[in-house]
Amino acid sequence: MTSRLLTEGIKSRVRRPSLFSKLTTIEDVIDSGFFKDGMRMGWSGFTGVGYPKVTPIALAEHVEKNNLQGKLKFDLFVGASTAAEAEDRWAKNGMIARRYPYQLGKLLRKEINKNTIKFADKHLSEFPLDLISGYYTLEKKGNVMEKLDVAIVEATAITEKGHIIPGASVGATPEIVQSAANIIIEVNTELPNFEGLHDITSSSFAPYKFPNLIQRVDDRTFIPCDADKVIAVIETKLPDHTSDSEPQDDTSRHIANHILDLFEHEVSMARMPPQLLPLQSGVGNIANAIIGGLADGPFSDVEVWTEVIQDTFLDFWEHHKLSFASATSVAFSPAGFKRFYEMWGELKDRLVLRSQSVSNSPEIIRRLGVIAMNTPVEFDIYGHANSTHVNGTKMLNGLGGSNDFLRNAKLSIVHTPSTRPTKKDPIGISCIVPMCSHVDQTEHDLDILVTEQGLADVRGLAPIERARVIIDKCAHPKYKPILNDYLNLAETRCMKIGAAHEPHLLDKVFKMHLNALSEDNTMRIDSW
């Protein structure tokens, strides 16, 4: 360590002086030959925030400068997505052998869909458990210890004991640190110190697991870290690179209104208390419209138990409708982060970030009776949903936490526009199909399905009843006759062979999908 690395920023953020001896630059770590082809690597980061800012970029530059494309390849494990531009650069440089369990990156996705990068998506609550259980390192003996060759994690401070205060996300960082042989900490001295915003528990193993006894929402802790495993402490000053918030449109506002009407109905039927039940909402413009609607809506003292906090939550707080939120990351737009830091003093007592094995825990989601809301690629007439694979084959981003929430929630809601455009037809894709081309959520999981057309409440209904109400309430008017024809034809044919509990025509079931893939480029078929 040269003394020029011991800046005022580092002195104010790193409270364990023995770690000063590990101060270095990423260039020096790379030059030391530490990084080797085939390493298993974990990063901090979740929904594009809290990821390491300098190491990935420096490694990409190293590969590009020394023509090491395809010769320095890593298995990369992160709680969810990081900065797409860094991961895309890695994908382009052939630096990723495997990438689990969720991603956002155009080039990365391209390589995944060419099968040059191995990718598998997994329930986000289970991924950290699989990691520490050694399920990604089956040739190694034992639980936990040193499954990963290196963890590269962002901190906004380090405590006296050497424990890590993360930034805008927790995600799987605790388990990644827990299972790494070597740890590189990037201390971001430009971000505010996020101390006091997190409540973090490390994962334990059966048969030594304990009930998750979260007793107070305001417990505040950090990521335990074995200081002897820290091989480098590096100062960074780069912000999280996020994009602007997705604007609401008429479609998303219609969807939000249907859902708000449902909430009022459930309260009036005494199935929900006046403050509702804790909410989980996904990302994107529909989620924004729902939270925006709630910020202006009739419900007070609402609580949130979710994965990601986005811009519209700031209004929700500011209008004094949201009493407390728990998540695993805050992924604001640049303008949102500015507002968030300004509201910091007030919000600190109304927000906590937890690890994804807790934020997405089936145990707690079921106990709290969460209302879960997510956008799938498509859903089918019987109430299955596809959240991952377009036409059953092309990976979008991954399963994420959708199934942790939708399976275990008290009220499970999926919402999507009824159609999407293709190049040749502005309503060329119907998001309601006879059978999902890939099933992530099953008919046994979902209660409510919504489009801008209307809301289908399928609680307590048998499959054919479900199909009638889903087509009637959710399908676009142009697709209603097509889907009804399918259902009637399938019912008639299956009835003849006494197999009509969930009627289907296996020879025609994907005809709409195939037609959209063809020259026609639309799901609007003339006949079955």
Add this chain to the structure above:
Amino acid sequence: MTSRLLTEGIKSRVRRPSLFSKLTTIEDVIDSGFFKDGMRMGWSGFTGVGYPKVTPIALAEHVEKNNLQGKLKFDLFVGASTAAEAEDRWAKNGMIARRYPYQLGKLLRKEINKNTIKFADKHLSEFPLDLISGYYTLEKKGNVMEKLDVAIVEATAITEKGHIIPGASVGATPEIVQSAANIIIEVNTELPNFEGLHDITSSSFAPYKFPNLIQRVDDRTFIPCDADKVIAVIETKLPDHTSDSEPQDDTSRHIANHILDLFEHEVSMARMPPQLLPLQSGVGNIANAIIGGLADGPFSDVEVWTEVIQDTFLDFWEHHKLSFASATSVAFSPAGFKRFYEMWGELKDRLVLRSQSVSNSPEIIRRLGVIAMNTPVEFDIYGHANSTHVNGTKMLNGLGGSNDFLRNAKLSIVHTPSTRPTKKDPIGISCIVPMCSHVDQTEHDLDILVTEQGLADVRGLAPIERARVIIDKCAHPKYKPILNDYLNLAETRCMKIGAAHEPHLLDKVFKMHLNALSEDNTMRIDSW
């Protein structure tokens, strides 16, 4: 009440004398006009044991004698299956409008597949919660209260406080009693008093739910029951009508051996302790072979956390390999029940029966790190499984608890013979298919897939890697080339359009299924 109803049996089993005034016969209850068309009704019972023995039969006779077929129809809610012969008679008499969430009955299934009886299957852990949350009675206000018009439940005793000691199953009986306006108790004085065999908690609602703090395996309780709601106490003497245990064959023994080898490997790799982790096993001959293998195997002090206890568990105990078992029912064969009663004194401290919302709870299954094992109808090359619908349309029995366990287990195993016969081909059905015709368990849930051919360990693998190992290890030799051809063709075609994360040919994906449904009557197709 006439005094001839106050038998010695009743006096010894009903410890709340005020209930003597409710002693009656089912014929008198029927004659009183209590049962009305359109009633919502709950029964005790799970996996064909612990169901009411006289009321269903008496009601069927009443309908048959008075030509009321189709005129006295009920919505019927039971934890899982009851006696198939009673339910089949009801189905034949047109006495069932709806039947949730699981069943076993030839005629009942026939009507379900003709859509004359509405049926929906649901995760067994969630069904009781949906019931008390009013999801099957959406037109009624409020939680819990009086969702069902009547609960008909079997007891082997009634306590001083009027609480119910059930028989061989708990299932959803606590929630059915909790949500009924009227309660009919059938006191079975011929069965032993099962007192001390159950640990029962009633379900509560968000936002008033508490962690499930089971602290001792030997807590012993009963089903809380409001004595004022009891309208009839009826003595019965009929045993549970169960069938003989399914015999093990070479196929099931091969499958069991693959799984026992895996357990030894996992222990040697220190991913599992020497006593294994708590086991869940399904029903049928494969489950019998596995438990039979464990009874003679190298593991001691094994614990079981499961749904149903069957005959081979008696050996498991007798050989001092099984230390403790928790389930929601004991469904022995007639010979097994005899043995069970003989071993009663010894087993009472090594067995407890709980409600299905606890035995199947995601919270506890994940905490305990359960090893889950179940038999699906088919699984596909990417690791999805179909547990419910033959050819995607014909309901077998229902989802049951398969997904409660397989989703949340530490090690999720599905096992099936690699083929099943059709009328024309002894290996006409391959249980490994390109795409499941109905998806109940997703690729995100399963770790291990087994047939008599071998065991595929897909932990940590990406979809195409999974497909290669599943075809290689699990498919029947006659189907291997067919499935490999599909995979190669799908990969080539999807690669061309950059959509090969999980390659499929949507126009051909069910060709094997369709061929089996055709004159050919086999999945062995000549080409794709």
